[in-house]
Amino acid sequence: MKTKFYIIMMLVIAGAFTSCTDDLVDLNINPNQPEVVPTANIFASATKDFTDFSRSGFNEGRLTLPWMQYWGQTAYADEDRFLYRESTAESLYTNTYLTMTDFKAILDLNTNEDTRETAAASGNNDNQIAASRIMLAYMFYDLTNFFGDVPYYSYGSDNETFQAGQLNDGVLSPVFAAQEDIYTDILKELRESADMINEGEIVFNSGDNIFNGDATKWKKFANSLILRVATTIKGVDAGAYQTAFDAAIASGVMTSNDDNASQAYDTADANSSPLWGAFLTRTDFAVAAPFIELLKGERGNFDQDPRLFQMAVPISVDIEDVKSGTAAVTMDYDDYLGVPYAFRNTNFLDRTTYSYPSSNVIKPDYREMLMEYAEVQFLISERNGFAQANYENGVTASMEKWGVPAADIATFVGNLPAANQANVLNQKYIALYMQGHQAYTEYRRTGFPDILVQVDETVALAQEQIDGLAPENRVESYVFEAGPVDPSVSDLPFRLRYPQVLQTLNGANRDAAAANLSNGDLIISKLFWDVN
Structure with missing residues (x-):
């Protein structure tokens, strides 16, 4: 199992994120464990893993909470002055794709004719697909807003640049999809997810630590996220903003704090x-x-x-x-x-x-x-x-x-x-x-x-x-002195640099993405929607 773990980790860091090949799975079958893990269990693990890494003391506590001056550090002020750690950028990047494999596994299990019926034991097939698509949209929205162009996975698009998750198709070094295309697809994914939800059926009968399986709340969450995503591109595409926003309102957004989307945790450490x-x-x-x-x-x-x-x-x-x-x-x-x-x-x-x-x-x-x-x-x-x-x-x-x-x-x-x-x-x-x-x-x-x-x-x-x-x-x-950061900044950084490991493991595609940025792979390169 250690061999499998290291292989997966290398593929994740390279950007080729998906389930293992059939041969690799065959080598690692454990006869004492079920071959198909219940989708509810996968979902519970995936949503927790996402908030665990994205909201951790390093990835939020030492990055965006101080940058937005909600918190400050009591022992030293390096990250407060924009000297963020390389490990933070790598964690946000790598762990997003690790968690993506779990949500993709739920999509695969619910669409494969050989496993669809088994997956249905955890809840309605379409609702599980929709909830997983919503979480993927949420994660990639965060990721692209940190870096810009990134390898991207879409459930419902045939865009040839969306190559994350195509290991089985031989894509070992995925291209970085344009952020504009990612935004367009996220809005599409959220719209289709909200529309495919069957409010009369459960999403997951266990393991949903966000809405406890409530399909109506998942639909409201998807529509509300459309408001957030569409508003982000308001300054560069007013037409798309208005169209997506108004359709989401018509479909139904959050109407009280009872609809709030949050990941639950336990009292045990x-x-x-x-x-x-x-x-x-x-x-x-x-x-x-x-x-x-x-x-x-x-x-x-x-x-x-x-x-x-x-x-x-x-x-x-x-x-x-x-x-x-x-x-x-x-x-x-x-x-x-x-x-x-x-x-x-x-x-x-x-x-x-x-x-x-x-x-x-x-x-x-x-x-x-x-x-x-x-x-x-x-x-x-x-x-x-x-x-x-x-x-x-x-x-x-x-x-x-x-x-x-x-x-x-x-x-x-x-x-x-x-x-x-x-x-x-x-x-x-x-x-x-x-x-x-x-x-x-x-x-x-x-x-x-x-x-x-x-x-x-x-x-x-x-x-x-x-x-x-x-x-x-x-x-x-x-x-208040920034840095010393190179290049110097007079305001908050506009983005994070791509993790350094990509220069070795997916260098050509990383370089192409950096070339599309106004100032290259630097913190002073604005993202396409940042026209303020």
Whole structure:
């Protein structure tokens, strides 16, 4: 089995991702195990694997959560200053294709006449196909937004450039499909998936840790994702945006927080949420100062936001109390301070001078959010010219999700500044807390939120933080310095570089993809939809 594992890993890294050949499978048949794994089991493993790697302490905690200034690091600030790790890029890339093989296996089992009936024991065939296509669309949307052109797999397209997953056809070095084509196909896949769902049948009778087999919720999720994907290309293809968006609304999108799509986890450490694992033995992260200041009403033009008390803890609360769920949360905004963002001497700060994430986030059974009703309302607000009603609905839905009391919601929403691009998108940013990857895409697309600390900006430390520094390390302010990254950046990076291993294992196709980028395989090359 070790031989099989290493062969699969080499193929994955090369970009030739699919099931093993018949000969390789024959060599590894275990007579003590069933030859066909139930599709429900495969699906449960695949969705967990996806959120495990994409939302991990390295791939989100040290990348998009700090880049979007939701979190900052407490020991060092290298990634906060855009010096992300090569292992992060490789993990996001490689693990997407590893997980793709599981969803592709479900598609194969549900369409092969020899296994279709067996697969049906786990749920409706068409619904299993649709749910797998939706998850593939979700994963490739994330992947292409990090890198640009990538090898791509499509269930329902004969586009000859979609070569990921064609090992059995002899494709060992797949071409990188154009991002424009990937977006077009993702919208098609989501539209067809929503339309093929039979709402009268179960999706999976077990193993669906997102919607517990509810076909109607899967359909709403697909349509809601269309809103997200279509809006991303709004600036480059207004016609496709409007057509896809309006068809999704007509088909049915999320209508309340009951429709939120999130991956469930268990209280046991072995099956716990990925960020819980990041806090088991370390305290590398705290809530970043710009985000805390926004919620305190010190940045932007919003009132004090009671979501602060649900998202963070007072500076007096130790991380052990957060992890045990016994943190004493106060309702005094002065008790909350964020960790200075990208401050290179953060490790010298007293741990009692910044706020950790709350027990609503740092807990083993935290549900990793894939998409929520609040985002749907903000997307509809934008489609309607930044409409006030949907803007208020989005804020209300976000506050309700975080458990803010109804009276506090009414007061805050009643005092919201009028809807416009800045106000809607800044509130959308707050609602996307703990969804760093999507917030990063939104920032590149729109330039919002407009409250982030900028490169070369001078940042003042809070007095409590100044007082807590030893005299030899005491400063009152610092300058947010990027890097040193090459080339230098004056804003967030526009993308990640392709993993270095591709230069050896799929070099020609990687080079062709890099040549299509405006500045080559660099972090300053914009993706096709990034026209902000």
